[in-house]
Amino acid sequence: MPFWIVLFICVVVAYFAVTEGAKKYFDMKLQVLFNLGLYQDCIDLLDRKLARIVMSTYKQYYLRFTIYEAADMDAYADRMLDHLLEMSCSDKQRRQLAVRAFNFYIKTGDRKRAASMLEEMRPVVSKGILADSQLTYDIVFRRRHDKIDEMEAMLDTNDLGLRGKLYLLLSYQYESSGNKSEARRYRNLEKQLRDAHRPPTIKQNTH
DSSP states (O other), X not given: OOHHHHHHHHHHHHHHHHHHHHHHHHHHHHHHHHHTTOHHHHHHHHTSHHHHHHSOHHHXXXXXXXXXXXXXXXXXXXXXXXXXXXXXXXXXXXXXXHHHHXXXXXXXXXXXXXXXXXHHHTTTSOHHHHHHHHHHHHHHHSOOOOOHHHHHTTTTOSOHHHHHHHHHHHHHHHHHHTOHHHHHHHHHHHHHHHHHTOOOOOOTTOO
């Protein structure tokens, strides 16, 4: 076998070895930083040239969306989500994205886009996810308020994300039923829970 072919093969093998190693490094480092609430460090890591080389554009945008949403930077998260929804991806990725987008639009009160995502989810997600999403949509945008007792019975959960969602949905239901004081109380509880776990602010000059 000619020397140049051997050299070429060695270069290709080395390239893929380095690339895979870099992918694993960035994945692990991002996970650690994210779990610590160091969201600005996550963005700085994604801004590195090597990260842009070894990660697909879809993955970069998805990670940025996740980070911005966790940091309550909705305008930045919305911009990333707009990009993601226009990109090509696998069926599995699209299903996951539709669910994430639906929940984000519920959070930001965007009825039209939440409805669009709900319709996209309808034929492709599990019955459980669809039922939960439909209930959430009905409570937030259609003033449904018949699940108060059931949701209040679930408030002792250790899942902070679920508890925050329950607080929010209960506030909507009490508002719809005319009980302003209870609606206000649950909004305050949701805010207190969110503030207690609020991360450091990300610099506004990020991408």
